[in-house]
Amino acid sequence: MRIGSELSSLIELAYLSDQPILLRGRHGIGKSAAFDQAAAALDIDIIKLDMSLMEAPDLIGIPTVTDGRTSYATPSFLPMEGRGILALEEINRCSRALRNASLTLVRERQLNSYRLPTGFVPMATVNPADDEYLDADELDAALTSRFMNIDVAADVRCWASWALEAGVHSAVVAFVQQSPGIFDSPEANPRSWEYVSNFLKAAEQNGPVNRDLLMAAATGFVGSTWALAFMRHFSGDELLQISPQAIVDDYPAHRSIVRAWAKEGALDRVMSTLKTLQNYLRPREVYLQVTADRPLAKRNIERFFSDLPADLKGEVRAWLCNRSFNDIRVPRRRIK
Numbered sequence: 286m287r288i289g290s291e292l293s294s295l296i297e298l299a300y301l302s303d304q305p306i307l308l309r310g311r312h313g314i315g316k317s318a319a320f321d322q323a324a325a326a327l328d329i330d331i332i333k334l335d336m337s338l339m340e341a342p343d344l345i346g347i348p349t350v351t352d353g354r355t356s357y358a359t360p361s362f363l364p365m366e367g368r369g370i371l372a373l374e375e376i377n378r379c380s381r382a383l384r385n386a387s388l389t390l391v392r393e394r395q396l397n398s399y400r401l402p403t404g405f406v407p408m409a410t411v412n413p414a415d416d417e418y419l420d421a422d423e424l425d426a427a428l429t430s431r432f433m434n435i436d437v438a439a440d441v442r443c444w445a446s447w448a449l450e451a452g453v454h455s456a457v458v459a460f461v462q463q464s465p466g467i468f469d470s471p472e473a474n475p476r477s478w479e480y481v482s483n484f485l486k487a488a489e490q491n492g493p494v495n496r497d498l499l500m501a502a503a504t505g506f507v508g509s510t511w512a513l514a515f516m517r518h519f520s521g522d523e524l525l526q527i528s529p530q531a532i533v534d535d536y537p538a539h540r541s542i543v544r545a546w547a548k549e550g551a552l553d554r555v556m557s558t559l560k561t562l563q564n565y566l567r568p569r570e571v572y573l574q575v576t577a578d579r580p581l582a583k584r585n586i587e588r589f590f591s592d593l594p595a596d597l598k599g600e601v602r603a604w605l606c607n608r609s610f611n612d613i614r615v616p617r618r619r620i621k
Contacts, residue, residue, distance in 0.1 A: 286435055288315045289443025296323035299433055300370060300406050305391050307376075307409045307432035313474030314439040316410040320372050329404070330369030332362060336387070337378035344386050345396055359399045368404030377411040377424050384428060391431045408432075439468040444475050454482040460518045463526065464511075464553075466560030473507040480506045481515070496520070514553040526557040529565035533575065536585035543592050552594070559597065562589065563604060576612040583613060591616040 286292050288310075296319060299306040308316045317333065324331040334344075346357035364371065373387055386396060387409075394401040401407065409432060411424065441461060448458045457478050467473050484502045488494045496516065503512035527539050546554045566572050566586075575582045590601055590613075602615045 286437050287440035287443060288319055288437050289440055292319050292435070292437060293322040293326060295435070296320060296408070297327055299408070300327060300329070303406055305407050305409070305432045307411065307429065307434050308437050309411050309413060309434065310437040311471055311474065312412055313476035314437065314468070315444070315475055316437060317372065317374060319437070320370055320408060324370050330364070330367055331372060332364060332369060333372045333374055334362065335374050336383060337375040339379060339383060341380060341382035341386050344383060344390070346399070357397045357399070363399060364402055364405050366402050371401065371405050371407045373407060373409040375411065376409045384424070388428050388431065391428070439475050441468060444468075453479060454485045456519050457482040457485065457515075460515050463518070464514070464557050466557055467511065469560070470508070470511065473511040477506045510553045514551075526554055526561060529562045532558070532562055532589050533565075533579075533582045533585055536588050540588065540592065543589065547592065547594060555593065555597070559593065559601070562586070566610070572610055587614060587616060591619045
């Protein structure tokens, strides 16, 4: 599910139905912000616990002995009354003992003598347990079965709508809006672009922007490829991609631009153009119309594919194969 108003509505309904929800997605895409948005819409509190920084006693409480009986001091951050979301963040980056305590809190809504107020619902976030996140563990079925499990991803349109209201720098918002595949890159995630915005706004408040420093900062936040593309945009070079319609209708008129991008190493623009074309072809009815009824359009698409670098050609072949788009080929050599 894309992060935005629909996800917020789902979280709201999960809260109202007293159902814990677990959001699984890459870093920096706005999982925590989705909880914030839902809590604001419901006019309830939200308490966030970073489980990666905690040990089991931090949640269970320190044991004390009174009259020969052991009790546990309730941590001050756990709510005693009210309504809200108790967000257990990074729950797959903590120790097994802490996860077991979390399971008790989610399942029983209590830990030893502490009981979670009726108006609070525990929820959680995790990163995928894959090669990209070496310290993120796979959660066991006993824990995940207590949640509504939702895989989430960033969405350019939803993020741009939020960013404009949140005061993200207009140049950053405009650039992201013109780069549909931007959030597919792990380093160029929504949070990183907020960092670029913060740096740019601070730089503008201190006089003319030093572009070398801005380039260095943007590279540190989003990587060199996207930083270079952003600097081109910020400098007034607006042509970041060629539209799918232009490729389908008259690619030869734009071919020199694509070839120049490939020669100059502006692969961000080539990739952005490719991504928007793939999105255009994704609906089955569009693909069938192009391949069955528009032979010139099909040829223009294959011409574009023939101009791609070799590694991108391989990715496109795999993409076409996975979608059973067998009527369009990726030529190994450039075609006229």
